[in-house]
Amino acid sequence: xxxxxxxxxxxxxxxxxxxxxxxxxxxxxxxxxxxxxxxxxxxxxxxxxxxxxxxxxxxxxxxxxxxxxxxxxxxxxxxxxxxxxxxxxxxxxxxxxxxxxxxxxxxxxxxxxxxxxxxxxxxxxxxxxxxxxxxxxxxxxxxxxxxxxxxxxxxxxxxxxxxxxxxxxxxxxxxxxxxxxxxxxxxxxxxxxxxxxxxxxxxxxxxxxxxxxxxxxxxxxxxxxxxxxxxxxxxxxxxxxxxxxxxxxxxxxxxxxxxxxxxxxxxxxxxxxxxxxxxxxxxxxxxxxxxxxxxxxxxxxxxxxxxxxxxxxxx
Amino acid sequence: xxxxxxxxxxxxxxxxxxxxxxxxxxxxxxxxxxxxxxxxxxxxxxxxxxxxxxxxxxxxxxxxxxxxxxxxxxxxxxxxxxxxxxxxxxxxxxxxxxxxxxxxxxxxxxxxxxxxxxxxxxxxxxxxxxxxxxxxxxxxxxxxxxxxxxxxxxxxxxxxxxxxxxxxxxxxxxxxxxxxxxxxxxxxxxxxxxxxxxxxxxxxxxxxxxxxxxxxxxxxxxxxxxxxxxxxxxxxxxxxxxxxxxxxxxxx
Numbered sequence: 001x002x003x004x005x006x007x008x009x010x011x012x013x014x015x016x017x018x019x020x021x022x023x024x025x026x027x028x029x030x031x032x033x034x035x036x037x038x039x040x041x042x043x044x045x046x047x048x049x050x051x052x053x054x055x056x057x058x059x060x061x062x063x064x065x066x067x068x069x070x071x072x073x074x075x076x077x078x079x080x081x082x083x084x085x086x087x088x089x090x091x092x093x094x095x096x097x098x099x100x101x102x103x104x105x106x107x108x109x110x111x112x113x114x115x116x117x118x119x120x121x122x123x124x125x126x127x128x129x130x131x132x133x134x135x136x137x138x139x140x141x142x143x144x145x146x147x148x149x150x151x152x153x154x155x156x157x158x159x160x161x162x163x164x165x166x167x168x169x170x171x172x173x174x175x176x177x178x179x180x181x182x183x184x185x186x187x188x189x190x191x192x193x194x195x196x197x198x199x200x201x202x203x204x205x206x207x208x209x210x211x212x213x214x215x216x217x218x219x220x221x222x223x224x225x226x227x228x229x230x231x232x233x234x235x236x237x238x239x240x241x242x243x244x245x246x247x248x249x250x251x252x253x254x255x256x257x258x259x260x261x262x263x264x265x266x267x268x269x270x271x272x273x274x275x276x277x278x279x280x281x282x283x284x285x286x287x288x289x290x291x292x293x294x295x296x297x298x299x300x301x302x303x304x305x306x307x308x309x310x311x312x313x314x315x
Numbered sequence: 316x317x318x319x320x321x322x323x324x325x326x327x328x329x330x331x332x333x334x335x336x337x338x339x340x341x342x343x344x345x346x347x348x349x350x351x352x353x354x355x356x357x358x359x360x361x362x363x364x365x366x367x368x369x370x371x372x373x374x375x376x377x378x379x380x381x382x383x384x385x386x387x388x389x390x391x392x393x394x395x396x397x398x399x400x401x402x403x404x405x406x407x408x409x410x411x412x413x414x415x416x417x418x419x420x421x422x423x424x425x426x427x428x429x430x431x432x433x434x435x436x437x438x439x440x441x442x443x444x445x446x447x448x449x450x451x452x453x454x455x456x457x458x459x460x461x462x463x464x465x466x467x468x469x470x471x472x473x474x475x476x477x478x479x480x481x482x483x484x485x486x487x488x489x490x491x492x493x494x495x496x497x498x499x500x501x502x503x504x505x506x507x508x509x510x511x512x513x514x515x516x517x518x519x520x521x522x523x524x525x526x527x528x529x530x531x532x533x534x535x536x537x538x539x540x541x542x543x544x545x546x547x548x549x550x551x552x553x554x555x556x557x558x559x560x561x562x563x564x565x566x567x
Binding site for chain 2: 049
């Protein structure tokens with residue numbers, strides 16, 4: 001089959017709403033885009049364990065500790081699940097981790113901000129996971145089968161994460177003056193990075209048009225961002241949090257909360273490695289991956305010995 | 316000591332062991348040698364916090380709810396904690412953590428199994444649930460100890476080192492005090508020393524499968540159940556109790 005024919009057939013399958021499975025013919029660019037996106041998504045889940053892990057030991061109640069640990073464990077599980085989805089496209093996890101360490105693969109830039117107080121754990125659950133849900137609900141409709149199915153499963157758990165994050169914020173907002181101050185401060189620091197999670201405006205987005213054509217994405221960055229803003233502003237007001245955007249206003253005609261301009265200079269600065277925690281997050285991952293090397297070696301050596309014993313016992 | 320006070324202390328001893336070991340395991344979060352194991356370690360930690368919470372809640376009930384389970388966990392000092400010395404020891408490397416886990420989980424599984432027959436219904440109920448989790452903790456750590464012992468020269472060395480270091484804290488798990496005397500009398504607990512032979516045989520079996528040798532030095536370090544700890548506990552509590560202490564009366 002000629003490339004042109006393949007491309008045409010592929011596009012018509014996409015247009016018919018069919019799911020593409022790992023063994024199916026697909027354009028190289030489709031495979032590459034998905035690989036980039038799914039591995040980035042997997043890395044994000046794993047790197048995201050760091051800022052939240054920062055508070056596990058200091059969680060202020062038994063219940064909070066259990067919920068946070070379970071959440072971090074879920075993120076790790078999502079990472080595993082996504083690495084497997086990426087592996088279905090012909091790459092292995094070691095290679096993906098290598099790309100991460102070499103700076104060739106990225107992870108969500110939002111995790112390059114520090115978790116300074118307990119309220120940040122609430123803000124991450126509510127805002128960061130809240131933004132992720134909006135994005136992932138869209139990705140559940142994407143054309144690549146394994147990714148779409150992974151998203152369906154992940155979205156269920158993220159819904160729980162978002163509620164627990166909001167609960168932390170709500171409790172703090174009905175608590176002492178110090179707790180309220182902490183909650184508002186976390187809101188002030190995490191609001192804009194959460195909006196940036198949806199990526200550049202549609203007019204600026206480099207990967208978007210092809211992704212839309214192939215239904216890797218089915219809605220635009222700005223549309224998803226608007227959905228998140230509408231949802232979240234109401235939730236903030238409900239518990240007495242101020243959205244740190246003096247230009248934010250409600251448009252009666254469109255029924256949208258319209259945000260002021262996003263600081264894209266900061267967005268690109270953090271994406272390009274100059275955020276407060278970029279270096280720390282990578283160093284942490286590299287350090288512990290290296291430190292675990294002898295354990296992986298031992299497990300491998302043991303498995304080989306077991307295999308040898310099994311092989312010889314046949315005779 | 317009244318029976319109620321003995322039961323209260325006994326619940327704290329069990330809960331504190333879970334709490335402190337859970338806290339230690341949680342330190343591994345995002346630091347595991349492989350993602351699967353990262354998840355497993357936090358999962359073990361989560362089980363332990365769950366058990367801690369159940370026993371703290373029982374303690375709170377025994378004390379007529381003058382304090383909550385959180386108050387008991389987050390507002391007691393070093394000398395009021397009754398956990399074993401082994402669970403508060405630093406994690407060290409992966410072999411060290413797994414060795415600690417094996418030595419404790421093997422003990423805890425036997426303990427809960429016996430306590431499932433306690434005349435105190437709540438103790439027996441909670442223990443019957445906990446024994447299932449400890450069976451899994453024992454299996455998971457035992458598999459790793461064997462894997463590391465039979466893996467590479469380096470892993471063998473590390474896991475033997477862990478055993479050499481941690482063995483000195485094992486007698487502490489079999490200590491008893493007045494709390495035990497009162498509970499044994501009431502049929503709610505038993506002579507803890509009776510667990511030793513079986514525990515020794517079971518860990519010994521794993522060590523022989525892992526080609527490890529039990530060290531033969533003399534040791535006599537005891538005191539956890541009487542609130543006499545190693546220097547590590549204070550630091551753990553410092554971190555764990557920080558928010559509760561810094562914001563008295565706040566709810567989270």
